[in-house]
Amino acid sequence: MLHITTLHYLVLGAALFLLGVIGVLTRRNVVIVLMSIELILNAVNLNLVAFSRFWGGVHGQVFAIFVITDAAAEAAVGLGILIAFFRNKETINIDEVNLLKW
Amino acid sequence: MGQIIQYIQSYLRTKDLTPGAAGNVFWALVYIMLVFAGLSVAVIAMNWLERKILAHMQVRLGPMRVGPHGLLQPIADALKLLLKEDIIPAEADALVFWVAPFIVVLAAFTVFVVVPFGPTHAITDMNIGILFMLGVSSLSVLGIVTAGWASNSHYPLIGALRSSAQMVSYEVAMGLAVVSAILMTSLNAEGTGTLSMIGIVQAQQAQAEWFIFKFFPLGLVAFAIFAIAMVAETNRAPFDLPEAESELTAGFHTEYSGFRWSLFFLAEYSAMIAVSSIAVTLWLGGWLRPFPALHGPSITIAHVWPPADPTAPTGALDFVLALFPGLTFLFLAGMCFYSTVRMPKHPFFRIQTIGLAGFGAALALIGLILFWPPVRDRVGDIYWFSAKVAAFMYLYIWYRGTFPRYRFDQLMKVGWKILLPIGLGVLILTATVALLQTIWHL
Amino acid sequence: MLIGGVLVITRKNAVHSALALIVTLLAQAAIYLMLYAPFVAGVQIILYAGGIMVLFLFVIMLVSIERTEKERQFNKQWLVGIVAAGALGGLFITVYSKGQSIFPDRALPIAEAQNTQVVGTMLYGQYMFAFEIASLLLLVAIIGAVVMAKKRI
């Protein structure tokens, strides 16, 4: 039967990555942009674990865990900024986020 | 056709593999059905038990009218909930409103994939058992938050946010307690602990000691933390703030009615059973009988004892404890007969007396079957496991009867300021004691 | 999983895209299981689905953003975005088709039963240093998030 090789996982990862990038570029809502970043990080994780599976050894998986922790930290700070921003500007679409200090 | 039957029998020959591990899909399905049905029956029984025990605690009788001693009350409830009209609030978000109860039920039920009722009686034996259980139980938070948001009105939303905040913070304390229990499993022979539930219970068997008594105070403290976090995790008893708070009306499931509300109800009870089965597996030696190591003088009684397979211990204590399942069912049957005798003689009660007598006879029959040696050996494990879980259920009801409700900020204070530090302390202490023990023994 | 991903991007309502993201994450955990990585799957479920998504849902609901977000969802230069993504896709395809040989296709058997133990020993053995930095990173993130979000400290 079809033998699943790394290529299949890589293509899947790439597709997910593309979706994330489209999300980041086209959406105005900051929350959705943050979610697309999560998508991108997931795509990266997929590739890591796929390679760790096909090259034996567990390094890929360990690194995937580090990526997940990093994603958690990033999401927390991102949402923190979002709340602070939302309280001052009453709106959260990206076009208005163009001042460094308001 | 032959090939399928052969496939089915192949599992029966493998002695010590769970259906999932043995990769036998058919038996896995059978086990899933069994667990699913067993759980629903347990939830119905819990409903009746809770109302009766709580009532007797409060100097009243509880449901008596529907069926003898209210035995048919849960069925009546289920029927009522099914027939009640299912309202969806006006501009509530239909999709999310429909999905939320399913997420909660999904989370509550998938936990049972890994619960070990016996050495081979678990649907599957994942080697990340505990991690899977904690992960899935954290999913129910999502269901509650979406349920609160979907009903689109203030109070359910605040209730949902409060209850999910409570669940998230108590999950942390729960995780710490679980880690300290798993640390104890690493002391058995091959030196590395195991996450798989069956492995944990086997570790307790190998060390011939329940983890609650291991390193005397530590196991108990970790167990206590888990027990408190467990109650908070399922929004029960002293921590049931979001549901029954007088100014928050009924929390996240106010807008649900009829069948959907019964889903939440079902999910709550199965979550309770799931979490207490984790506690039983981790600290109270899942299916081990009370004194795992003690066997007493080995005795033989003509073709009744010792049990068929040679490996099983043949001590007198084993014999006595093996009789327990049968004795409990006979005791229940006795209670039924006692109450049939005391049933008032009025004609209206005649059907109920007959019903109760029939129920008592059925229980007695089951009790007798349980004494039959081959059945007795297989049922032993499951009986001990469910007896311990039942003890936890009684604890839940007892909490509900006696404790008033925590205020929300006190609730969070207990979660973060008391359970978490103690959890960390216990974890560090267990690690050091375990390390010292391995060093001295080396 | 891909459908979930597409849904995340297209849905107008933030909560719907959050649910779609949850579906994607759980599907991702399933794929990890296929790749004999149960520990990572467990961590994924707990941390991602159980942790970060709850964070997202909390923020969306507490700050009730989506009610102020009724205007157009897609910014003006959405066309440019699609073209850029297409170019990136082209790049992937060329890399994958060219480098067919370097990707191993024979799946080496790895001991699945002991996966958690091996990851554990690796985490505290070889990657000890990285582990400490990760914990530091999380600490900084917590403090940052609290400082950002609290009304008045």
Add this chain to the structure above:
Amino acid sequence: MTDPNTLSPPSLETHVAAHDDTFLDTNELVINMGPQHPATHGVLRVILRLDGEKVLGLECVIGYLHRGVEKIAENRTYTMFNPYVDRMDYVAAVSNGLGYCEAVEKLLSVEAPPRAQYVRVILTELNRITSHQLWLWTHALDIGAITPLFYTFRDREEVLKIFEKYCGARLTTHAFRIGGLQYETYNGFEQEVKNFLNFFRPKIDEYEELLTTNRIWVERTRKVGVISGEDCIALGVTGPVLRASGVKWDIRKAQPYANYKNFDFEIPTGQNGDTYDRYLVRMAEMRQSVRIIQQAVEGIPEGPIMAKVPKVMKPPVGEVYHSIEAPKGELGYFIVSDGSTQPYRVRVRPPSFVNLQALDMMCRGQLVADVIAVIGTLDIVLGEVDR
């Protein structure tokens, strides 16, 4: 304390609408704990000004149960008004009746015979126990403890049986008449009261066992709704709330009426005037009532039960103010008579109405959940507040 214009209801609705959608902004949220709220004892509407969870200010809107009892009194004769009095504080109806009858007796300068006074004391103290039991039930239920509810009700039944046997009604008893009692006590009355006392003494310990050392109960009530002695006196707060703040003031001792002087009992007081002390004071008061009844039952003298009171009473022109210690505080009657058979004016000083004023002072800075606990400890009955 709270100047009315900022809280006047019309501006309220607009105020609430403006802040309906965004939760997270900083200024305060105004919500109504509406008249049909589960935790307000009867129809009381509380307007809460909240900053997130903390209560900034609070205003009680009452009058939903106003029946104009005092106006009705002006065209009723003295004896006809007697049953109305029970409907005001329906939980402690007997003590209302006692207050009214004694006020009118003072007007007529008539003294009820000793036997009547003893029976009156027994019934009033029994009524105090039932009122405290009902308070314990509602208060514990609001904070979440379900079981005390059933224990208190089981014991309350015993007392209500005695009331029913003596005067036919359980709640609004109308037991007393101006000048003494209507009916002679049924035979076995003393024995039944004694049985009740022996039955009830261990029961109070049962309540105490359930709640006093219950950690969560202590945490929910300690340092909640604190009010100092001076504030109580300034606000005119009386009864268990005043005594829990350390002020030793009980009208049964200060201005003895219905020969309370020849019973010895203490007045329990608390130190720091929080919800937990009020709980302890009320529990101790139940024990004191048992002591009083014990002495009263043993010392019942024989003799007439009704003083010589004319069928149609025409009290002399004048006015009288007579107050008694009702379970909730000082219950006062100010009656002005113009010599005719009907009083010119009857003014009632209900304890709950006055204690309610302290609610705002107590709840300031507390959390929303505590507001319910404080309403519970004030033990207000809306029938009495609105009259």
